[in-house]
Amino acid sequence: MKGTLALGRIAGVRVGVHWSVLVILVLVTLALAQGRLPDNHPGYSAAAYWGVALVTAVVFLASLLAHELAHAVVARRNHVEVEDITLWMLGGVARLRDEASSPRAELRIAGVGPLTSAVLGALFVGLFLWLDRLSVPRLLAEAVGWLAAVNVLLAVFNSLPAAPLDGGRLLRAFLWWRSGDRLKAALGATAAGRFVGWLLVLLGFASVLLGGDLSGLWLALIGWFMIVTATEEGQQAQLRSTLSGVPVRQVMTPHPATVPATATVEDFLAHLPTGHYRHTAFPVLASADLDGAPVGLVSVTQIDRVPADRRATTTLGDIMSPLADVATALPDTPVVKLLPLLESGAGRRALVISPTTGSLLGIVSRSDISRTVSWLTAGAAHQP
The missing domain is CATH 3.10.580.10 (CBS-domain)
Incomplete structure (x- = not known):
């Protein structure tokens, strides 16, 4: 991905940050500092809102990195080489050099991502409940609660059975196991991804046009990304099938x-x-x-x-x-x-x-x- 700044290696995997990460960093910080935090806990200084919001946004990006690192670590344990990990505006992506050798390996590599986000969500829930009993600023507890909610949401969303989400790879593993045909399984996950993508695009525009909610544009953008990426994954699967066995x-x-x-x-x-x-x-x-x-x-x-x-x-x-x-x-x-x-x-x-x-x-x-x-x-x- 062009415009990526290398951060170094974590667990032997190259990690980079695309410039568009600044967009999500700014959006999350703005949403928290000028929305959720002052709305739910008025009375703090502007510096407190902005400081807590910025730290929360950085921890959120670290959560995305942990999600992708989990994919990379499990992939390497299943003898699949990992090219690199890149964080960008719509999340993160771990690029794999090879494909999983079996449906079971595919299941492990895909499933660990949502599992990691769910575990992080549970940890943040526990931290929130612990902070709730202590005499700490409510602003801090609110930020931890937001991190818990967003990680659980990531786990649920990524589990949707549609490419290029982790759930799409889980679907591909299941179809591969049922049919024994890797290409047929990949195309099935691609079709599901395109369907869900178009559904999100329609819901997003409907939210903007009928409800006046501009956040629907973000939903439409995610849907369009799913359509494009799922289509590319299907094309890559067909390409790999055509070139199979060719030296x-x-x-x-x-x-x-x-x-x-x-x-x-x-x-x-x-x-x-x-x-x-x-x-x-x-x-x-x-x-x-x-x-x-x-x-x-x-x-x-x-x-x-x-x-x-x-x-x-x-x-x-x-x-x-x-x-x-x-x-x-x-x-x-x-x-x-x-x-x-x-x-x-x-x-x-x-x-x-x-x-x-x-x-x-x-x-x-x-x-x-x-x-x-x-x-x-x-x-x-x-x-x-």
């Missing part, structure tokens, strides 16, 4: 044009426009030796950012994305395992490396995968 070697572009790390930007541009450099990203080798091991990837965008007066002294090695930031694969790696790496890797491309010599064998882009899918789909359509 990277059948998809890659072999012997791609390469550039040496020692070449200057000026040298590179001097060869344009030629057929040799018609692509927009190039594997970078340590030297001009065509059989060398790649050390990175450089894109036309990175080259274009170099000021004209520095192109004669700036080498491609200076501006390239290092190999550690580039997706790599072996020729026999299943393409479905490469898909999530392409989304997060530099240049949205993967370099195919020889398992014996470490030399470059090919490159894979999204267009390579799209072309392969088109051929596979066309071939399947003509089978008797």
Whole structure:
């Protein structure tokens, strides 16, 4: 997700915050500081309302992070690699590199999220009841009560049997167990997600138009997000099914044009426009030796950012994305395992490396995968 600030690693998982988190932070703080807190407990200073509201909003975001971390931890225990966790305006998302190997694993990974929110809700309820017996400011108890309610609400909402919610994955696990068909199960969860999404959109607009409640726009936004994300999940499921069993070697572009790390930007541009450099990203080798091991990837965008007066002294090695930031694969790696790496890797491309010599064998882009899918789909359509 673009515009994400990395926070580091928790339990070995990369965690980031999207800039849109500021939106939810501001909305929650405003709603509490100018609404719920002064309405229910008048008489405190403005600083007290704003201070308690801000801390409550931060704890709420921490609750969302705990929900996603629970998914990540259980996924790793079920041998599913976790790409990262990102908090954003509509909550959080844990990106998984692989799919669960069985309906039971899918059930565990999906179910732990709502369970975590429910446990947090119960803990906040207990804390609220304890604070209620003590001589503490009622403002603090009110904030804890709000956190209890919102975590219980998250647990209930996420349990709805509709993609992309956790309940949708629970539904997918059940349908997968019943039918034995992973794709059919995924499409069933997608259909449920689209239905619930459109229902939320209609309810949201009805609330605005008939009741004058502007908060209905938020409900409509959540519904639209569900529609879009559920549709994408269905498309990804179909894509994975089509590419099942296809190795990277059948998809890659072999012997791609390469550039040496020692070449200057000026040298590179001097060869344009030629057929040799018609692509927009190039594997970078340590030297001009065509059989060398790649050390990175450089894109036309990175080259274009170099000021004209520095192109004669700036080498491609200076501006390239290092190999550690580039997706790599072996020729026999299943393409479905490469898909999530392409989304997060530099240049949205993967370099195919020889398992014996470490030399470059090919490159894979999204267009390579799209072309392969088109051929596979066309071939399947003509089978008797």
